[in-house]
Amino acid sequence: MAPGLIGTAALAVVVSLAVHVVLNCPIQPVPSPPLPAAPYPPNNLLQGLEKLGEPGLIAPEDVYVDAAAGGTLYTATRDGWLQRMHPNGSWEQWRFVGGTGLLGIAPSADGSMIVCDAHKGLLRVEEKRVTILASTVQGSTIRFADAAIEAADGTVYFSDACTRFGFDQWFLAYIESRPTGRLLKYDPRTGDASVELDNLAFANGVALSRDEAFVVVCESGGFRCSRLWLKGEKAGQADTFVQDLPGCPDNIRLASDGSFWIAIHQLRSPLLDLVTRWTWTKRFVASFPVLVDRIMATAKGAMVVQVSENGDIIHVLDDSEGKVINFITSVTEYNGDLYFGSLSTNFVGKLSLANVSQGKKEAHVTDVQ
Template identity: 35%
Template structure:
């Protein structure tokens, strides 16, 4: 039998390697394909960790058509106030006009302004060792804070921190988010979700896990006013305190809970079909409400809500692979609503220099803008010219 030799070619490194036959290449390719198909089959057969609810979101408002949603550049000229807080979720002011905002690392910053209104260097006021979101001063000069990890806090002028509430009805306050304070000292605040954190899985599930709570400073008791909210977020009282608003981010709406009158103790929809995820709510001197829109509508999210099967599949994926699916669109947006819930005007940055807007707060002729992780960094402001 004649001797046979395997032909070889010289590699770039000078090492002779056997040349693979086309048959072996085909076998290897088919084997890899079989492994891949087997992995896909196993992935599809694994039960989803959620049972998604079907929901057909209304068609988003158009930014191209004439009307209050029409796109403009009102936020595009935003001026940086301070970049000390990377993610200034909420913005408030003390009686002297100094700005306060928290950051996701637990620090709360204070920014003073000079006689010409120019911001000075930010200073650390306190550190909750958590994640301070909402913050408003009470009548005694204490900074009341809703901290995602710590609950409802009170910080006195010297920076000492007291926990007001971290439980309600014997259960934890899972994710204290935003707040407002009534003239009698009552604190209304949101408990965003019993998931205890922001997670894509909750968006996919599309079920209500949030609550609106009330803290009574006299009795030091916390009560539940509303349950079954779709990611309870921003909170704001009306000028007459006859109702309190809470944002339901995942259903693009603001819900109104009546505190006075014939509807006391009931709730209804104040504004719906917003052009994105409403975040925080503030009230200006006219009694109008300003709402930060964290992201404009994401078509994939609406598509997923229409298809529970798709939502269930997506929920199986690791969270690290899903961050891009719910990342804020690079389109800055804040809106102004009148006391009846009608849209007055929308403020845009379509270029996305400023985006991921959580807060729009009117003060001393400016609209101050806060953001959250995933969006722009630092506190910004624009002149309130219309």
């Protein structure tokens, strides 16, 4: 082919791609925040976990352990079931809710379960019925209900991850980087929901401090967690609880000593870092679903961190290459063990904290202070 024809063909391809992006790009990206550094060397302590329920669980995103029921474990899976593992290790399909969007689960004082359905909103699941508590808030649709926690007075704090994209397009919300997430509150006395915080960078996990003086909401797109004070002189004020996390925080749970365990996504790879560097690369990738899938698949690894009541990182556990578990979405402490949920597994992970301590001694791993 003559050089002139080659140049013309190349120009035609470029123009065609540009037109495709203009007509089909689903995102309106803004610059991403600076990527977190990697100050913690891999320890791969998560590779020692035990797999529970394998292979019968389809992407168990969140995990809750009921101490009052002797350690009965609950999780929600992509086939629409709330499933539970009894203390003897047997599994039961407990309640069928339906759909593929069951995410955060939390106990209610009345014995029911609070469930976030990414598509339907905030649910209450009882033995014989499912009730939608909130599908809208102050006139707007709750598009991506994600995680919830109930306070002692029955108030439920929960997150709406993004107002532009739903659960099936969470990666588009991440690379778009627009802070449209919200922390919401459901008041059982009035049956109304309200917006407590907005402009959050992909609002995710929610947890109350042990004295319920504040509520923490994770911002996956900002590598941080924000805090809303509920009591004391700062009541009604918001600030940053912890920032510069070594990845994207997902779910957060209160630990036995008043600290918090946070699941951290490792949404990093040389290719993914390149894509999120510029808004034009974000637009290009988002316009081709096959590219989105392939780039998502390059992110490997799993991590959880323990954060003190003051927001200091004190422990980091990981599976640096995702060899045993990948894409951890929740971590729950119960009776000396950690339990892990993930959208990339067919099991719930379990790891003894005693084994973690022994592994650190053998590997000469120093905790972060």
